[in-house]
Amino acid sequence: MIDSLLKKLGKGSSHRKNKDSDEGIFALTSAYITLQTKLGLSSTNRCGICIKNVNGAYFSDTIREVQEFLRISSSEFRTEHVLVNDKLGYLWIMLRGMSVEDILVASNGIADTIAERGFRDQMLAAVFEFKKIVSPNSHMESTRLEPQFLVYNYKRKRFYPFVPLGTQEKRRSDLELTLMSIISKEVPWEADMTVWYPMWDMPFDRLRI
Amino acid sequence: MSRAWQRRDTGLTLRMITSFMILTVLYLVFLGVLVYLGVGFIPVTVVALVLIISQWYFSDKIVLWSSGAKVVTREQYPELHGLVERIIARNNLPKPKIAVINSKVPNAFATGKSKRSSVVAVTTGLMDILNSEELEGVIGHELSHIMNRDVLVITLASLFSTVAWYMMQFGFFGGLYGGGMGGYGGGRDRGGGGGAILIMLAVAAITWLVSFLVIRAISRYREFAADRGSAQMTGKPVQLANALMKISGTMQRVPNQDLRKVEGLNAFFIIPVNSGRQTIANLFSTHPPVQMRVQKLLEMEASMA
Numbered sequence: 001m002i003d004s005l006l007k008k009l010g011k012g013s014s015h016r017k018n019k020d021s022d023e024g025i026f027a028l029t030s031a032y033i034t035l036q037t038k039l040g041l042s043s044t045n046r047c048g049i050c051i052k053n054v055n056g057a058y059f060s061d062t063i064r065e066v067q068e069f070l071r072i073s074s075s076e077f078r079t080e081h082v083l084v085n086d087k088l089g090y091l092w093i094m095l096r097g098m099s100v101e102d103i104l105v106a107s108n109g110i111a112d113t114i115a116e117r118g119f120r121d122q123m124l125a126a127v128f129e130f131k132k133i134v135s136p137n138s139h140m141e142s143t144r145l146e147p148q149f150l151v152y153n154y155k156r157k158r159f160y161p162f163v164p165l166g167t168q169e170k171r172r173s174d175l176e177l178t179l180m181s182i183i184s185k186e187v188p189w190e191a192d193m194t195v196w197y198p199m200w201d202m203p204f205d206r207l208r209i
Numbered sequence: 210m211s212r213a214w215q216r217r218d219t220g221l222t223l224r225m226i227t228s229f230m231i232l233t234v235l236y237l238v239f240l241g242v243l244v245y246l247g248v249g250f251i252p253v254t255v256v257a258l259v260l261i262i263s264q265w266y267f268s269d270k271i272v273l274w275s276s277g278a279k280v281v282t283r284e285q286y287p288e289l290h291g292l293v294e295r296i297i298a299r300n301n302l303p304k305p306k307i308a309v310i311n312s313k314v315p316n317a318f319a320t321g322k323s324k325r326s327s328v329v330a331v332t333t334g335l336m337d338i339l340n341s342e343e344l345e346g347v348i349g350h351e352l353s354h355i356m357n358r359d360v361l362v363i364t365l366a367s368l369f370s371t372v373a374w375y376m377m378q379f380g381f382f383g384g385l386y387g388g389g390m391g392g393y394g395g396g397r398d399r400g401g402g403g404g405a406i407l408i409m410l411a412v413a414a415i416t417w418l419v420s421f422l423v424i425r426a427i428s429r430y431r432e433f434a435a436d437r438g439s440a441q442m443t444g445k446p447v448q449l450a451n452a453l454m455k456i457s458g459t460m461q462r463v464p465n466q467d468l469r470k471v472e473g474l475n476a477f478f479i480i481p482v483n484s485g486r487q488t489i490a491n492l493f494s495t496h497p498p499v500q501m502r503v504q505k506l507l508e509m510e511a512s513m514a
Contacts, residue, residue, distance in 0.1 A: 038514035052472065088469040124472055151468070173460060174342070174451045181447060181507035182514060193459065197468035 022111055024188035025104065025152050028128065028159075031186040032100045035130060038182050041148060044129045046207050047103045049093040049110055050199070052122040053085065062117040066093065066110050073109065077102045084203040090124065096207045103128075111154070123154040127162075129204060148175060150187075151199065158190035159183075162198050169200050232271075233367075236260045265364045269328055272320040278308035278330040285309075292341060293329065293348055300442050302352060305329045315339070315456045319351035320360055327355040339452050346439055346449030347456075353438025359431045366427050370420030428495040436502055440509045450506040457499040 035041040053059075063083070070081045070093075079097040086092060093110060097103040107126050114123060128150045149162040161179035163172040176196070180189070190196065236257070243253050264271075273280070283290045289307060297304050305321065308330035315335040321327025329351045336344065354360070440446035454460040464471075496502075 038511070050469070052469075086469075088467070090469050125468060153468075169465065171463070171465070173454070173463065174447055176463075177450055177454075177503075177507060178447045178510060178514075181510040184507075194462045194464065197464050197466060197471055199468050 022108065022152075022154065022157060024157050025108070025126065027187040028104060028150070029101055031183045032130075034183055034186060035179075036133075039178065040133045041130045041179075042133050043100045044131055044147070045099060045103055046094070046096045046129045046204060047107060048127045048129075048202055048204060049095070049107055050124040050127065051091045051093070051114065051119075052124055053089050053091050054119065054122060058117070059119060059122075062114060062119055063091065065117070066113050069109055069113055070095075070106065073106065077106045079103060079106045080207075081106075082203075082206045084206050086201070086203060092203050094203060094207050100128075120154075125154060125199065126152040127199060127202060128152070146172075147204070148172075148179065149199075149202075150179070150183075151197075153190065153195070156190060156195065158188045160190040160193075160196040162196065164198065164200065169198075171198060227275075232264060236264075261364070261367075265361070266322065268360060268364065269320045269322065269326070272318070273308060273328065273330070276310055276318070276330065277312075278310045278328070280306050280308045280328065288341075289331070289336065289344075292345055296345060296349055296352060296442055300352075302356065305352070305355060307331075309333060313337075317347050317351055319354045321355060322360065324355055324358075329355075335456070338455050342443075342445060342448040343452035343455065345443050346445065346452050349439030349442040350435045350449060352442065353435040354431070356438060357431060357434055359435070362431065363424065363428060366420075366424045370417065370424065425495055429497045432496050432502065433505060436506055437509065440506060440513075444513065446506040446509040446513070450503045450510070453499050453503055453506070459499060459503075 032043045035043075067081075067083070070079065074080060077097060078099075079095050079102050081096070082094045084092040084094060095103045095106055097106065111120075111123060111126075114120060130148045130150070131145060132148075146164070146166075149164075150159050151162050152159050161176040163175040163179070164170070165172045183189075184191075239260075240253060240257055243256060272278075281289070286307065286309060289309070293307055294304065296302075303325050305319070305327040306329070308328050310316070310330055310332040312332040313334040314332060315338050317329070317331040317335055319327060319329045329348060331344075331347070335347065339347065436446075436449060439449050443449070451460070
């Protein structure tokens with residue numbers, strides 16, 4: 001018992017600097033409320049975790065373990081998931097939950113499982129989806145229904161915005177800057193815009209809305 | 210006086226600064242000659258004031274001429290006129306003249322002695338790269354310069370520097386003659402005078418440098434003020450931030466290539482932000498770094514949300 005207590009205390013100080021820790025991602029649990037109140041932007045409670053595929057039985061085992069974890073925990077975290085292989089050789093674990101907390105806890109479980117098996121470097125990004133709340137009476141806001149994303153880069157452990165414009169591989173930089181203006185102080189933020197890499201064609205449509 | 214709009218565009222700014230520098234040097238030489246000829250303190254002061262006031266009076270003409278800006282009518286640029294009219298109608302401002310500079314470099318400036326006789330000029334390059342909301346932000350910034358009477362402020366600030374310079378010169382000749390009449394004997398007289406010249410030159414140089422830096426500092430502060438004014442006029446500071454990033458080329462550095470395609474390219478090493486390098490350049494700059502302005506604009510955006 002003392003051991004576990006010490007461990008927990010230690011987490012507060014020295015372990016915080018642990019370079020494999022993704023606890024910064026949990027800042028989203030308060031930031032999403034800010035997005036909602038200030039921008040009217042709600043979490044769709046959908047997220048995609050993008051992992052670089054590896055050929056080999058050990059990696060396949062790991063993914064099976066992840067699926068098992070998600071299956072067992074789905075009742076507890078109220079999540080559902082879909083696995084999608086994209087054209088660029090990446091595996092997407094698409095999650096949908098009842099709340100931001102649910103998908104964060106689930107995604108953290110996934111990341112832990114993968115890291116334990118030694119595949120942490122294969123983790124590329126976790127992408128969280130948001131949409132504007134529109135009152136049913138307004139007609140002009142239809143373009144605002146486009147999803148806006150926050151990308152968490154597992155290598156840099158920071159968030160950045162990504163708002164695609166339609167399907168033509170263009171970005172809404174004004175909306176991205178607006179996102180930045182609202183939450184860059186609340187979550188670990190990627191100040192270097194040169195690494196705000198987009199992710200086109202994410203398989204969010206494979207999940208229910 | 211120019212309100213050239215951003216730091217990176219050296220061409221337009223240089224042209225206008227050069228024009229005004231040549232004028233200033235001409236004044237100084239002229240005043241120096243007057244002083245040298247033994248014209249008294251008060252007449253020289255009057256002449257200096259007349260010169261400075263006329264420079265201020267003709268400043269818009271000089272700026273338009275030196276930048277190559279042409280005043281355009283509503284028929285020539287209906288959209289630009291419409292955009293300016295929308296902002297001034299919302300904020301109850303007098304309409305400025307609108308000028309266009311045929312240049313690919315995105316830039317804008319405002320000039321004019323009074324709120325009524327002012328000119329807002331934009332380059333064709335600016336209209337090419339900005340959408341109408343961003344352009345509105347930029348024009349709001351220029352209109353704020355007019356509303357804040359920044360041309361007058363900067364002219365007055367320069368006036369102090371000119372007057373300081375002129376008094377240095379006056380004191381220099383006065384001091385030289387005074388010293389010459391003092392107790393020194395013939396041969397040493399010249400040596401003492403030479404020392405005085407050196408000291409006077411040094412003091413004059415320092416005066417000029419300090420006032421130069423002060424003018425830059427005031428000017429930088431007025432840029433922030435104009436950004437804030439634009440944010441209030443348009444209610445969309447993020448659009449001006451967006452425009453600033455496009456103009457400065459920062460936006461072009463936001464990648465369009467997919468994260469999955471660059472994953473192997475060592476793109477993710479955390480490079481320490483290079484902060485020390487810009488400070489010296491900042492001292493001499495009339496505009497604060499774009500990053501700082503964008504940051505302030507985004508703070509305004511956040512507080513408006």
